[in-house]
Amino acid sequence: MRKVLLPAGLLVTxxxxxxxxxxxxxxxxxxxxxxxxxxxxxxxxxxxAGFAGLVSVGQQAFVGIGAYGMFAxxxxxxxxxxxxxxxxxxxxxxxxxxxxxxxxxxxxxYFAIGTWAVADIARLSLGQWRALGGGTGxxxxxxxxQDMPGIEAIRTLIGGSRAxxxxxxxxxxxLALVLAMLAASWLFLRSRMGLGLQAVRxxxxxxxxxxxxxxxxxxxxxxxxxxxxGICGGLLFIQIGRISPDAAFSLLDWTAFVIFIVVIGGIGTxxxxxxxxxxxxxxxxxxxxxxxxxxxxxxxxxxxxxxxxRRGLWGALTRRTGLDPVPLSHAAPRPAPTPDS
Amino acid sequence: MSALLQVTALTxxxxxxxxxxxxxxxLDPGQTLAIIGANGAGKTTLMRAITxxxxxxxxSVLLDGQRLDRMAAPEIxxxxxxxxxxxxxxxxxxxxxxxxxxxxxxxxxxxxxxLSRICDLFPVLRDRRDHPGTALSGGQQQMxxxxxxxxxxxxxxxxxxxxxxxxxxxxxxxxxxxxxxRDSGTAIVVVEQDxxxxxxxxxxxxxxxxxxxxLSGPPESLGREAIHDAYFGVRHG
Amino acid sequence: xxxxxTLIQGLMLGGLYALFAAGLSxxxxxxxxxxxxxxxxxxxxxxxxxxxxxATGLNPxxxxxxxxxxxxxxxxxxxxxxxxxxxxxxxxPPLLVTFGLSVVIQNALLMGFSADSRKLPVGPVxxxxxxxxxxxxxxxxxxxxxxxxLVIFGLNRLFYRxxxxxxxxxxxxxxxxxxxxxxxxxxxxxxxxxIALVVATIAALYLGARANFDPSTGPARLxxxxxxxxxxxxxxxxxTLAGGLVIGVAQAFGAALNPEWxxxxxxLAFVAVLLVRPRGLFPRAND
Numbered sequence: 001m002r003k004v005l006l007p008a009g010l011l012v013t014x015x016x017x018x019x020x021x022x023x024x025x026x027x028x029x030x031x032x033x034x035x036x037x038x039x040x041x042x043x044x045x046x047x048x049a050g051f052a053g054l055v056s057v058g059q060q061a062f063v064g065i066g067a068y069g070m071f072a073x074x075x076x077x078x079x080x081x082x083x084x085x086x087x088x089x090x091x092x093x094x095x096x097x098x099x100x101x102x103x104x105x106x107x108x109x110y111f112a113i114g115t116w117a118v119a120d121i122a123r124l125s126l127g128q129w130r131a132l133g134g135g136t137g138x139x140x141x142x143x144x145x146q147d148m149p150g151i152e153a154i155r156t157l158i159g160g161s162r163a164x165x166x167x168x169x170x171x172x173x174x175l176a177l178v179l180a181m182l183a184a185s186w187l188f189l190r191s192r193m194g195l196g197l198q199a200v201r202x203x204x205x206x207x208x209x210x211x212x213x214x215x216x217x218x219x220x221x222x223x224x225x226x227x228x229x230g231i232c233g234g235l236l237f238i239q240i241g242r243i244s245p246d247a248a249f250s251l252l253d254w255t256a257f258v259i260f261i262v263v264i265g266g267i268g269t270x271x272x273x274x275x276x277x278x279x280x281x282x283x284x285x286x287x288x289x290x291x292x293x294x295x296x297x298x299x300x301x302x303x304x305x306x307x308x309x310r311r312g313l314w315g316a317l318t319r320r321t322g323l324d325p326v327p328l329s330h331a332a333p334r335p336a337p338t339p340d341s
Numbered sequence: 342m343s344a345l346l347q348v349t350a351l352t353x354x355x356x357x358x359x360x361x362x363x364x365x366x367x368l369d370p371g372q373t374l375a376i377i378g379a380n381g382a383g384k385t386t387l388m389r390a391i392t393x394x395x396x397x398x399x400x401s402v403l404l405d406g407q408r409l410d411r412m413a414a415p416e417i418x419x420x421x422x423x424x425x426x427x428x429x430x431x432x433x434x435x436x437x438x439x440x441x442x443x444x445x446x447x448x449x450x451x452x453x454x455x456l457s458r459i460c461d462l463f464p465v466l467r468d469r470r471d472h473p474g475t476a477l478s479g480g481q482q483q484m485x486x487x488x489x490x491x492x493x494x495x496x497x498x499x500x501x502x503x504x505x506x507x508x509x510x511x512x513x514x515x516x517x518x519x520x521x522x523r524d525s526g527t528a529i530v531v532v533e534q535d536x537x538x539x540x541x542x543x544x545x546x547x548x549x550x551x552x553x554x555x556l557s558g559p560p561e562s563l564g565r566e567a568i569h570d571a572y573f574g575v576r577h578g
Numbered sequence: 579x580x581x582x583x584t585l586i587q588g589l590m591l592g593g594l595y596a597l598f599a600a601g602l603s604x605x606x607x608x609x610x611x612x613x614x615x616x617x618x619x620x621x622x623x624x625x626x627x628x629x630x631x632x633a634t635g636l637n638p639x640x641x642x643x644x645x646x647x648x649x650x651x652x653x654x655x656x657x658x659x660x661x662x663x664x665x666x667x668x669x670x671p672p673l674l675v676t677f678g679l680s681v682v683i684q685n686a687l688l689m690g691f692s693a694d695s696r697k698l699p700v701g702p703v704x705x706x707x708x709x710x711x712x713x714x715x716x717x718x719x720x721x722x723x724x725x726x727x728l729v730i731f732g733l734n735r736l737f738y739r740x741x742x743x744x745x746x747x748x749x750x751x752x753x754x755x756x757x758x759x760x761x762x763x764x765x766x767x768x769x770x771x772x773i774a775l776v777v778a779t780i781a782a783l784y785l786g787a788r789a790n791f792d793p794s795t796g797p798a799r800l801x802x803x804x805x806x807x808x809x810x811x812x813x814x815x816x817x818t819l820a821g822g823l824v825i826g827v828a829q830a831f832g833a834a835l836n837p838e839w840x841x842x843x844x845x846l847a848f849v850a851v852l853l854v855r856p857r858g859l860f861p862r863a864n865d
């Protein structure tokens with residue numbers, strides 16, 4: 001029964017979400033675009049920190065690099081923004097190689113600092129790129145965005161302005177990215193490599209002794225998440241339309257929020273980021289009028305989760321009910337870990 | 342005469358694994374008690390349970406009527422039970438002298454054992470006071486570990502596997518210090534795999550097997566054969 | 579001659595970074611805790627000094643002395659109530675808790691004091707300078723540098739010459755055996771974090787006296803401080819001073835070439851040092 005219910009529920013949700021630009025308001029589309037992008041970033045960060053044990057606080061580096069890559073393609077080389085997305089993602093992945101080479105030398109917590117320093121280096125370096133506006137940044141030409149393939153078709157489908165059609169297109173791309181990330185995560189985590197990764201996380205010594213090479217696996221995850229994060233960065237800034245180093249490499253927007261989303265939802269669980277982003281969005285709507293209070297509440301919730309429920313809301317739910325609708329293991333489920341372990 | 346240390350029906354777990362099954366033990370003042378048994382018999386867990394490092398899941402430990410089994414390790418030391426842990430476990434970033442001094446970390450007031458008395462007991466340490474503790478030979482490290490435990494002026498000293506990995510001549514040198522320790526008013530419990538050594542110093546011997554005490558008595562009353570059987574788990578029907 | 583001047587300015591700046599880093603280095607050396615809220619706690623200290631100064635009319639230097647006990651208490655409490663509960667083999671919980679704390683402190687300060695930038699009014703000493711041969715040295719940078727050396731020296735004495743320092747090192751080596759010595763690791767950690775916040779308050783004094791600060795100043799400064807700790811070698815206090823100086827000098831020379839390159843040059847020096855010496859300049863032997 002449950003085996004049918006879950007995919008069916010997912011399918012209905014996906015169809016509803018896909019139909020949103022046709023039936024919903026433009027403001028809602030823009031809102032949910034942001035939610036979906038945060039979810040993509042959260043899925044990527046969860047992969048890094050929750051499964052590969054790489055606690056990065058510098059993922060904004062890849063958001064910014066992907067966004068700047070896309071901008072460079074459009075403004076300097078007259079490419080289509082959608083092609084720019086792909087280039088941005090690839091550039092992010094290519095740059096993640098030297099970044100990994102450097103940051104992987106740092107143990108544990110100092111890896112976090114290393115990634116943060118790298119992100120700041122990226123921010124400051126791109127601030128020197130005069131052709132893209134230097135420190136103050138630049139805007140994406142409206143014409144380039146509104147000439148993206150499919151815009152006319154979307155206009156006829158949803159009715160409305162070209163700008164609304166751009167919103168719809170970026171929204172659908174974000175939705176596609178979420179679905180692709182979810183599917184890729186699921187497949188990866190249940191693959192030999194993914195199981196090896198979880199084995200490394202749970203017991204590095206034992207995993208090494210049965211032939212899992214943790215460094216190679218972690219490097220692979222680092223590269224792939226840089227790609228996902230870079231594409232998401234490009235997409236975000238097609239929609240935002242304006243770039244500056246501070247916005248593209250924002251620690252708060254692209255890493256801090258993402259960390260809270262994952263922690264609240266359940267780090268190291270696949271559905272965790274989805275749960276987390278819903279809570280995040282709900283809180284944001286609820287406390288929209290109290291900017292700073294919202295962040296304080298978010299911080300306090302994050303701390304409370306780490307103190308009382310390390311696997312977040314999803315982990316607490318599966319432990320309480322004893323059910324895990326999204327099992328990652330092939331074998332019989334292990335006994336739930338004790339809270340103080 | 343009331344017992345100094347009274348262990349009653351003690352059970353303890355090592356993770357999910359139960360390592361002690363209702364151990365009873367009595368230590369009188371001035372006594373030296375030896376606990377012998379093969380690897381995995383639960384000797385070390387018993388020591389760790391008494392000192393608050395292993396989780397006690399049942400039974401009680403009383404020191405002069407005071408319950409220790411619900412205290413944390415630092416409080417148990419303050420109450421008067423010190424341990425020389427298996428493997429000596431000197432602090433690598435402390436010198437020999439600092440390793441000894443840290444043994445007196447929780448001490449209030451004065452007592453018999455001072456830095457100079459420890460150096461009288463093990464004269465070889467005097468010249469090496471400024472060396473890093475872990476730069477010494479195994480035997481000398483063991484002396485530091487014993488001295489470190491004595492620096493708290495304990496009423497009960499637990500020694501876990503003193504002779505492990507040491508040459509016989511070094512073991513004899515270490516055990517030669519026991520009469521002085523006993524005369525200072527400290528009762529001793531030694532855990533040993535080296536039966537011969539244990540029988541020489543002990544006034545009472547317990548054999549452990551699979552988390553239980555299987556044989557007890559003064560060493561002279563226990564035949565070699567009975568100890569041997571208890572050690573290797575041969576049961577007489 | 580301009581190079582000598584830049585070098586000396588860089589060393590002075592490095593002293594400030596070493597002050598930011600000293601508390602971090604101490605805490606990391608003892609309990610392997612990376613406190614991502616350290617920078618925000620320094621900014622909190624600066625506001626506390628400002629508040630005490632405004633309320634009592636005292637000079638910031640004296641106000642800072644009054645701020646030391648409450649900051650020690652705050653550190654003690656923070657460790658006891660929060661951080662001790664998340665220390666363990668898993669590095670994730672302490673990182674995320676201090677990250678959350680950083681966001682909470684930053685925004686609480688923003689609520690309480692707005693985003694306006696402030697400065698600690700240290701008076702005429704701010705503008706005074708000494709002519710040392712060909713180089714003109716500001717008195718405040720010089721005092722900052724001297725304080726940094728003094729703080730590092732003091733922490734080092736504490737660490738290697740006192741009973742408390744002995745307990746710090748023993749607990750850091752082997753917390754279980756330390757308990758057998760009657761040491762309560764939780765309390766040792768609480769005292770260590772208290773001391774770290776005392777040092778943070780001293781750092782706060784110079785942060786606020788030398789430049790403007792606002793609630794969001796913390797994280798950037800924290801990054802320099804962490805770089806200093808890491809390239810100094812984990813757990814080495816003198817290494818932290820050296821690390822601070824490396825970052826400071828690199829930033830000064832970067833700024834001399836192009837003002838926009840100041841921060842970048844510091845980061846690049848950090849990367850360069852770690853590429854050559856992955857464990858930093860003065861790594862502790864047993865890590």
